[in-house]
Amino acid sequence: MTNNRKVNEWVQEWAAWCQPDRLYWCKGAANEWQSLCNAMVQHGSFIRLNESKRPSSFLARSDPSDVARVESRTFICSADQEQCGPTNNWHAPDEMQQRLRKLYQGCMKGRTMYIIPFSMGPVRSPMACTGIEITDSPYVAVNMAIMTRVGEEVLQALGDRPFIPCVHSVGMPLSNPAEDTPWPCNAQEKYIVQFPDERMIWSYGSGYGGNALLGKKCFALRIASVMARDEGWMAEHMLIMGVTNPRGEKKYFAAAFPSACGKTNLAMLIPTLPGWKIETLGDDIAWMHFGADGRLYAMNPEFGFFGVAPGTSQRSNPNAVATIVKNTIFTNVALTPDGDVWWEGLSEEKPNRLTSWLNQPWTPEDKAPAAHPNGRFTAPLTQCPCLDPDWDSPQGVPISAILFGGRRPTVIPLVHQAFDWSHGVFTGSIISSERTAAADGTVGMVRRDPFAMLPFCGYHMADYFGHWLKIGKQSTADKLPKVFYVNWFRQRNGRWLWPGYGENSRVLKWVFERCDGEDNFVRTPIGLLPRADKLSLDGLNISRDDVEELLAVRPEQWLKEVVDIRRFYQIFGQRLPNELERQLTELEVRLQTSG
Numbered sequence: 249m250t251n252n253r254k255v256n257e258w259v260q261e262w263a264a265w266c267q268p269d270r271l272y273w274c275k276g277a278a279n280e281w282q283s284l285c286n287a288m289v290q291h292g293s294f295i296r297l298n299e300s301k302r303p304s305s306f307l308a309r310s311d312p313s314d315v316a317r318v319e320s321r322t323f324i325c326s327a328d329q330e331q332c333g334p335t336n337n338w339h340a341p342d343e344m345q346q347r348l349r350k351l352y353q354g355c356m357k358g359r360t361m362y363i364i365p366f367s368m369g370p371v372r373s374p375m376a377c378t379g380i381e382i383t384d385s386p387y388v389a390v391n392m393a394i395m396t397r398v399g400e401e402v403l404q405a406l407g408d409r410p411f412i413p414c415v416h417s418v419g420m421p422l423s424n425p426a427e428d429t430p431w432p433c434n435a436q437e438k439y440i441v442q443f444p445d446e447r448m449i450w451s452y453g454s455g456y457g458g459n460a461l462l463g464k465k466c467f468a469l470r471i472a473s474v475m476a477r478d479e480g481w482m483a484e485h486m487l488i489m490g491v492t493n494p495r496g497e498k499k500y501f502a503a504a505f506p507s508a509c510g511k512t513n514l515a516m517l518i519p520t521l522p523g524w525k526i527e528t529l530g531d532d533i534a535w536m537h538f539g540a541d542g543r544l545y546a547m548n549p550e551f552g553f554f555g556v557a558p559g560t561s562q563r564s565n566p567n568a569v570a571t572i573v574k575n576t577i578f579t580n581v582a583l584t585p586d587g588d589v590w591w592e593g594l595s596e597e598k599p600n601r602l603t604s605w606l607n608q609p610w611t612p613e614d615k616a617p618a619a620h621p622n623g624r625f626t627a628p629l630t631q632c633p634c635l636d637p638d639w640d641s642p643q644g645v646p647i648s649a650i651l652f653g654g655r656r657p658t659v660i661p662l663v664h665q666a667f668d669w670s671h672g673v674f675t676g677s678i679i680s681s682e683r684t685a686a687a688d689g690t691v692g693m694v695r696r697d698p699f700a701m702l703p704f705c706g707y708h709m710a711d712y713f714g715h716w717l718k719i720g721k722q723s724t725a726d727k728l729p730k731v732f733y734v735n736w737f738r739q740r741n742g743r744w745l746w747p748g749y750g751e752n753s754r755v756l757k758w759v760f761e762r763c764d765g766e767d768n769f770v771r772t773p774i775g776l777l778p779r780a781d782k783l784s785l786d787g788l789n790i791s792r793d794d795v796e797e798l799l800a801v802r803p804e805q806w807l808k809e810v811v812d813i814r815r816f817y818q819i820f821g822q823r824l825p826n827e828l829e830r831q832l833t834e835l836e837v838r839l840q841t842s843g
């Protein structure tokens with residue numbers, strides 16, 4: 249209970265509708281987290297990991313039908329369908345509410361309703377926003393306690409101001425508690441619904457990740473993008489990092505890559521270049537506001553990492569490995585005989601005997617992976633060894649460079665810089681990437697994912713492009729971040745052309761020096777590329793041929809890309825900003841007249 253009347257009324261109304269057996273107000277204390285986790289162990293939803301190897305950590309295995317975000321069941325229910333745009337699923341809000349109300353009626357029978365007051369951003373920061381999630385999933389409650397700032401302080405700071413109401417149910421009422429399963433969910437019906445006009449979120453049927461931890465994609469991206477449009481700021485699918493050069497000069501970068509395309513890894517990177525240092529502020533979401541000085545300041549609204557486990561190792565991401573040594577929830581990874589976790593890529597040698605994420609005995613001969621490709625860890629930001637000193641700053645940090653990227657085995661070079669902000673907006677709008685296991689759909693299929701926001705933009709994508717262009721008019725070129733497009737994922741005959749991970753620091757150095765205006769580039773039709781001698785490759789075992797391929801701009805390939813972009817742009821019709829049409833035509837002309 250709180251003395252906020254609006255909060256109480258809202259909670260009572262939903263409790264009456266969902267009919268849980270009891271209510272539980274989350275206070276956010278450490279012993280509360282422990283006791284909720286213990287209760288989940290008792291119930292069979294959590295496996296406590298070996299205390300001496302992985303203190304205070306747990307493994308959850310989801311229902312095999314509930315393993316990732318479900319984009320096909322994600323809706324933007326604006327009153328006006330035109331506001332939703334061609335890249336989102338739309339449904340009339342009244343009708344959607346009627347349909348969901350029916351599903352929610354009595355949906356929490358036999359369960360506890362957890363009430364989770366949470367802050368996206370440091371409590372009392374002028375950039376922070378408050379949400380309250382009600383859920384019948386204790387898994388959601390303990391994950392939210394890591395991913396967001398939860399508790400009484402949040403309600404105190406809220407006062408009687410409005411909050412974002414977030415309703416979640418796994419959609420599996422119980423007539424008899426003995427009928428419960430370790431991972432309740434609804435295999436038939438799933439809805440992840442944003443109402444941008446009311447600024448509220450209703451989710452039903454899934455307990456996994458972004459479908460259920462409503463502060464993350466639903467609030468901090470889909471709803472926040474609408475708030476940002478109306479209020480003149482930006483809510484982006486971006487990591488935030490500090491980059492310090494050997495002279496001790498520091499800049500902050502933000503980077504937008506689609507899901508499972510390397511944000512966590514880049515945010516925690518350990519440079520292979522001597523003297524360089526990376527510090528982490530966030531790995532998934534950035535809220536950016538203009539400061540009084542005309543620069544864009546970024547703040548991570550989250551409080552934890554919900555990171556991809558497979559591929560994470562001492563070699564690829566030692567900082568992530570150190571972050572998840574304790575107080576961590578693992579979902580859909582494998583269990584070792586001595587009560588620790590394992591996933592593909594954690595060690596080169598596969599353990600002899602494991603229990604797979606499907607709770608089956610597993611040996612290295614098995615074809616199916618031991619961990620689900622979208623298996624994840626949930627861990628507190630504060631456990632990251634390279635956490636930036638300003639990670640909790642209420643005003644955020646000034647951004648010097650924005651990086652866009654994606655998984656493209658061909659065409660897109662290792663790095664190029666946009667000519668200016670508008671051209672940068674164009675490069676963001678044309679991001680394309682192979683689909684990954686982070687969401688439903690065919691893994692590997694290349695799709696356009698503008699600004700890495702395709703599944704996360706809460707309104708018409710063409711208007712969102714317009715918002716980015718408008719942001720560029722609110723400051724001057726010297727103060728706006730410089731914009732770059734990177735691609736760590738070039739391939740030749742199934743082999744990576746670029747070693748990636750810590751070696752990406754070589755690209756970050758070039759970007760850093762570009763921000764200082766160094767003469768280290770060549771002009772090409774697509775943008776500025778590193779001059780061959782200005783990309784530091786000392787100590788890297790890479791052939792000249794591969795470097796040439798990584799930095800090649802081939803007009804004939806790019807002209808095909810132009811055709812595909814034009815086709816993509818057509819879905820926006822008249823609503824596409826003229827400026828982007830103009831950028832595309834200019835690119836085409838530059839390509840045709842080059843060489």
Ligand code: GTP
Binds near residue numbers: 507509559744747748
């Ligand atoms: P979300 O949490 O879904 O938004 O993902 P993310 O963008 O944070 O991706 P993450 O850093 O977790 O990386 C996803 C996968 O890409 C992992 O399996 C990584 O090992 C792999 N990866 C990351 N960086 C690189 C890189 O530089 N090169 C290559 N080849 N793979 C990488």
Ligand code: SPV
Binds near residue numbers: 457
């Ligand atoms: C993503 O898919 O981009 C994620 C994971 O960060 S989830 O929280 O499930 O959206």
Ligand code: MN
Binds near residue numbers: 506508
């Ligand atoms: Mn993400």
